Amino acid sequence: MFNKLSFKLLTVLGISLFVTAICFAFTVLTKEDALKEVFWPGAEVEIETKELTGKTLENIKERLGGSLVYTQEGSESAKVEDETTINFYFAKKDGQRRGLAIIDTEPGKWGPVEFIVAMDINGVVKKVRVLSYEEIRGRPIARSSFMNQYRDKNVNSTLTVGKDIIGISGATISSRSATFTVKKALVIYNEVYQKKGS
Numbered sequence: 624m625f626n627k628l629s630f631k632l633l634t635v636l637g638i639s640l641f642v643t644a645i646c647f648a649f650t651v652l653t654k655e656d657a658l659k660e661v662f663w664p665g666a667e668v669e670i671e672t673k674e675l676t677g678k679t680l681e682n683i684k685e686r687l688g689g690s691l692v693y694t695q696e697g698s699e700s701a702k703v704e705d706e707t708t709i710n711f712y713f714a715k716k717d718g719q720r721r722g723l724a725i726i727d728t729e730p731g732k733w734g735p736v737e738f739i740v741a742m743d744i745n746g747v748v749k750k751v752r753v754l755s756y757e758e759i760r761g762r763p764i765a766r767s768s769f770m771n772q773y774r775d776k777n778v779n780s781t782l783t784v785g786k787d788i789i790g791i792s793g794a795t796i797s798s799r800s801a802t803f804t805v806k807k808a809l810v811i812y813n814e815v816y817q818k819k820g821s
Contacts, residue, residue, distance in 0.1 A: 648734065650755045651765050654726065658712055661724050661741035661750040666714040675707040679814050686810045693729055693803035695796050700730035700757070709811060720744055725808040726754065732796040733757050736764070740773075740808035746817055748776045751805055756797075764797045773801075778809040778817075 652660065658668055675683060675691075684690060691705040706727075714722040724741040734757025741750045751773045753765040763769055772788050782802055784790040790798035 648755055648757045649762075652739075652752060652754045654739075654754065657726070657739045657752055657754050658724060660752060661739055662714040662722060663716070666716065666722075669713045669715055669720075671711045671713060673709050673711065673815050675709060675811070675815070680707060683810055683814050686814075687803070687807055691807065693800060693807075695730070695799060698730050698732055698796050700732065700734050703728055703730045703735050709815070711812070711815075722749065723812065725811065727804045727807060729800040729804050731756060731800050732794070736797065736800055738801060738804045740805050742809070742812065746777055746809060746812050748773045748805060748809070750774070751801070753801075763791045763794060764801050769798075770801070773805045776805065776809070778813045780809075782806045782809075
């Protein structure tokens with residue numbers, strides 16, 4: 624009797640620990656570490672905050688399919704809000720802006736995934752990294768072998784999983800979230816800076 628009860632308690636405890644472990648958010652990089660990783664050593668980082676409003680916001684949403692957040696059927700992620708206040712992290716060298724990064728959060732399969740997209744001043748992607756996630760099978764999106772596919776993409780690239788981006792088997796939602804994040808960063812930079820020449 625005691626052994627059966629002990630076995631049941633240990634089983635319940637083991638399952639609880641397993642479920643708790645897979646539901647925790649994993650931090651891959653802090654914001655500070657991510658900025659150091661995507662820019663060159665000694666880059667001076669300047670933050671410029673822009674509010675997306677009016678025609679600029681309308682254009683961005685239209686180019687992204689109607690929303691600033693890519694919600695997919697089958698996602699069990701907590702809701703991610705549309706963020707219209709965007710921080711642009713500009714990397715400077717010799718007083719000149721040479722690159723920039725945007726940090727964005729999108730819903731993955733099991734929870735929000737936070738990304739950083741770094742590009743040169745012409746809007747060409749240089750690096751994409753995952754800062755944090757709550758994924759189970761989507762963890763491989765944090766690997767550089769997946770993220771390196773975005774290198775050299777720009778606002779005119781197709782950026783579609785199954786076309787120019789090879790998705791991760793069993794992690795389609797996560798793969799699409801990453802791809803949407805890159806497209807979103809490129810479109811926002813294009814609308815806010817490149818089209819206005821600022």
